[in-house]
Amino acid sequence: MGFFEKLKAGLSKTKKALFGGIEDLFKRFRRVDEDLFDELEELLITSDVGVETTEELLDKLREKVKEEKIKEPEEIKKILYAELRAMIGEGDELHLTTTPSVILVIGVNGVGKTTSIGKMAAELKSQKKKVIVAAADTFRAAAAEQLAVWCDRAGV
Template sequence: MGFFDRLKAGLAKTKEAIFKQVDDLFKKFVRVDEEMLEELEELLIMADVGVTSSVEIIDRLREEIRDRRISDPAEASEALRGILRDMIGEGEPLKLGTKPSVILVIGVNGVGKTTSIAKIAKLLKSERKQVLVAAADTFRAAAIDQLAVWADRVGVDIIRHSEGSDPAAVVFDAISAAKKRGCDVLLIDTAGRLHNKKNLMEELAKINRVIARELPDADRETLLVLDATTGQNAVNQAKEFKNAADITGIVLTKLDGTAKGGIVFSIRRELDIPLKFICVGEGADDLERFDAGQFITALFEEN
């Protein structure tokens, strides 16, 4: 099964719960009217698109209906797809031009951070990049062991210290190893930070200082991993992280386990951070670079 088919399968809950109703709504009405638009807005909010984003979508659709003199609901449906596609923008590629480049991965515990790192490592390895992983989540021994198991599974090396070690020291050693081994990418796992834990945020700042000192010219990405099943809570979480870190992209996990796939639109609209990867399963291959066109097609395409 190709990734697009897995994406369609992964979005099945969102599609069945909400976007099938959106499709049915357009079929129910003979002509476009205000009642239809109000019902559509309610459906979008239910899909965790978010109130602000949903209102903006409907305002833009209303404007397009007026300007293009659209009366056919089928034509309005096509206009909606275009607006949604435009709202989430293009998936931006990772900036990995230097050797080594650094990808720092942050997020709270339980969002799928460690497995996402392994999946990204596997994807980059499949593109003939030499990847090294740093286990800088030293807060929990289980996190180090879990990352080691995944690194072995996808066939990449790992730099690890014992539980309770200084995460910045792990990063320092990993950078030294990446330089010596001629690695293309250094992927760094970090402790599951809650935005209100000041010491953890200070730890992140310390890691960033080590990277800046040891690799001043390196291309760097900071990816925030969010759990799609938490809906709007994930957006609120991201807002807090954005205050503490220069986030360059979002990794959205567990899309296959939720009817809240509409969060994709809310993330882009409210955070202005590009979605870089989405996960639609637990397998090592169930992560892919975000493609807006594929995402919209998977949501609306009839089976």
Template sequence: MEETTEENPKPKVGFFAKLVKGLTKTRSNIMDGIDQVLKSFKKIDEELFEELEEALIMADIGVETTLKIINELRVKVKEQKITEASELKRLLIDEISTLLEQGDHEIHIDESPTVILVIGVNGVGKTTTIGKLAHHMKQQNKKVLLAAADTFRAAAIDQLEVWGNRAGVDVIRHQENSDPAAVIFDAVQAAKSRKIDVLICDTAGRLHNKKNLMEELRKIFRVISREYPEARKEVLLVLDATTGQNALQQVKLFKEVADITGIILTKLDGTAKGGIIIPINSEMNIPVKYIGVGEGIDDLQPFNPKEFANALFAEENNDSL
């Protein structure tokens, strides 16, 4: 089950090595197709661009983002007077790295008290992610509180308590089927009286009833705005990288019900579909804020675009880093 974790977290120093290793399948999914195309051509022509386009789409980079990349390549090939197909790889890596860097990837928890609403469909590891997020912020010497506002699933409340204990943070909870906004109200009062830096709120993941979910989130926002106007608000959408293009659909649907400020992409380790991070960042104009590459409590870390691009395009012999 997704909530299992290591009792003794490994030191954080190995996160880049874990990222390089975790992206092995994604790296070969993207680069094998590209390398195959580039080896088949000596000169750069229209047919090469068409085959490259197909390779990128097949690697979960999506149609819209792929067309953007190919158009940029065409422009740069002309500008730099590049004729050798082999030289395209460098341009392509630069282009993908640039797309990954778009947007503000940080959560500014130092500026004021922060309320983070975590949303996402059931089954993506939302509650687990909240526990890891709480642990990460506690490591930054922040006072953290959790709110169990996914009152629809009894298991979600209990699971959040388990993660709260692991991370060493308190959880504000009501009974199953309570009003989520009432849980948030109590959590906000507790956060203010305890001078909490970060309040992280779990929410229901019922997308099949979008109208109800929209109403529920509106109510929660009203409570936060009225009771805690000085707090900075973040709405983070949790996505499972293994779902590939389906993750893009989830972003589109959740954009209709909430003003998403960032993405948490989990389960990047062991999937070939990690390329989905590129269109999520560039098409949706929502920055990726955190990524997860394992089940341990330390395996969720802030997204660093440069580090991710380095890991994505690392040579195989760097895997032992």
């Protein structure tokens, strides 16, 4: 199992929130209409999929609905999942070819960066790599402390 595959498995909470929301959304709709697309847009954006990616996904879904005359929300859900899989792709192995190597983690608030850093640190430590972690979050209270807890768990 590759590094990113392990990391992806470790981020199942985020995945469950997004995909659980998608499942709930599509259970509530009996037909394909603009309300469904509006709620899907809101769900994707609030799940930090990103505005541009959300718009791209919705454009593709609307196009498929029109081309294939789709009437069932369940069909749209299948297409959405296929599009998301195509965008994300399969994880690649992390190849740290220089010493030292630097991994910079950036993203919007609340998407699991600190948790991911802790999990990456644990994985790299299990590969007998020397790991140093530095917090750079200047806006969130206790960010460095939370990172320290994750690093303690990882033995870093």
